[in-house]
Amino acid sequence: MIQTNGLTKRYPRVTALDGLTIDIRAGVTGLVGANGAGKSTLIKILLGLAPATEGTASVLGLDSARDGAAIRAQVGYMPEHDCLPPDVSATEFVVHMAAMSGLPRTAARERTADTLRHVGLFEERYRPMGGYSTGMKQRVKLAQALVHDPKLVLLDEPTNGLDPVGRDEMLGLIRRIHSEFGISVLVTSHLLRELERTSDHIVVIDGGSLLRSQTTASFVEATASLAIEVTDSDTHPDGAAALAAALAERGVATTPAPGRQLRLEIADETVYDTVRDAVNDLGLGLVRMERGRHEIAEVFRSAAPAGVGGQAGDGTSVEVTR
Numbered sequence: 001m002i003q004t005n006g007l008t009k010r011y012p013r014v015t016a017l018d019g020l021t022i023d024i025r026a027g028v029t030g031l032v033g034a035n036g037a038g039k040s041t042l043i044k045i046l047l048g049l050a051p052a053t054e055g056t057a058s059v060l061g062l063d064s065a066r067d068g069a070a071i072r073a074q075v076g077y078m079p080e081h082d083c084l085p086p087d088v089s090a091t092e093f094v095v096h097m098a099a100m101s102g103l104p105r106t107a108a109r110e111r112t113a114d115t116l117r118h119v120g121l122f123e124e125r126y127r128p129m130g131g132y133s134t135g136m137k138q139r140v141k142l143a144q145a146l147v148h149d150p151k152l153v154l155l156d157e158p159t160n161g162l163d164p165v166g167r168d169e170m171l172g173l174i175r176r177i178h179s180e181f182g183i184s185v186l187v188t189s190h191l192l193r194e195l196e197r198t199s200d201h202i203v204v205i206d207g208g209s210l211l212r213s214q215t216t217a218s219f220v221e222a223t224a225s226l227a228i229e230v231t232d233s234d235t236h237p238d239g240a241a242a243l244a245a246a247l248a249e250r251g252v253a254t255t256p257a258p259g260r261q262l263r264l265e266i267a268d269e270t271v272y273d274t275v276r277d278a279v280n281d282l283g284l285g286l287v288r289m290e291r292g293r294h295e296i297a298e299v300f301r302s303a304a305p306a307g308v309g310g311q312a313g314d315g316t317s318v319e320v321t322r
């Protein structure tokens, strides 16, 4: 679907993409990176809306630098920022976008009605968009990306500004774009967890460079860890420290985590038995042994040069910060 080779984009004061080489197949792919990682820049180059400084990009086998118009005819694009004219209705707008994509007027009207229904806009589609909620605007932006029945859609931060319910609905819609209509999706977010739920494949970029590209299943596996909490006892007034030492003797490294917990990598399934036996031998109580996940910040650190380490987080926050 998408290939880039050594793709670089330099602005006068910042390098937005730095030798990025990726190969994205059919399906739903999540592109995750902190704000400023280069996600929007990549999308603009893929669509032929901005030139690369160096390197090449192709979409559906077409060259982004040369065939931008042909690419845009077959690809839907949902931009990140608010871009809807406030004084026209969703129906008028999406019909217009469908006609711009080359659909005859009648087909444009029919496709618009179907697509707006599909994204969950009903009576309100006849009202001016200036009065819409953020969630409704995101749905219109998604509808205009889908109306010409593209082979691929590029969705730039589609959950931006949505409340938790709105996010869930949008993620469900994105999943169905592929499962029901067979349209491939590249969706960006700075939230790893939402992309894990939605995508078959995850690409992580930082500072315009590739950090990881792998299937979601292997990504989640590779970033899995175990959080352990134990009681203290008279013999071991600091139970966590005693367990850390006992596990180290058994060849299992741990790091301290918030809430007097320990965290360790799940190298293989035998680690559960090792922990159980160590806790039992020390005569401690096992309060918690829970599979957690790293924060995305740790994924970033684990891809950084050796020596850049850090303490494990609580496994619940996955928002990217720089």
Ligand SMILES: Nc1ncnc2c1ncn2[C@@H]1O[C@H](COP(=O)(O)OP(=O)(O)OP(=O)(O)O)[C@@H](O)[C@H]1O
Pocket: 011, 012, 014, 015, 016, 033, 034, 035, 036, 037, 038, 039, 040, 041, 042, 080, 157
């Ligand atoms: N037209 C421009 N001129 C100069 N610098 C730019 C321009 N567009 C983007 N940048 C810079 O390039 C870097 C990458 O920006 P980009 O918008 O691609 O990141 P992003 O990952 O999409 O982040 P966000 O989610 O915040 O949009 C940022 O440092 C940004 O400030």
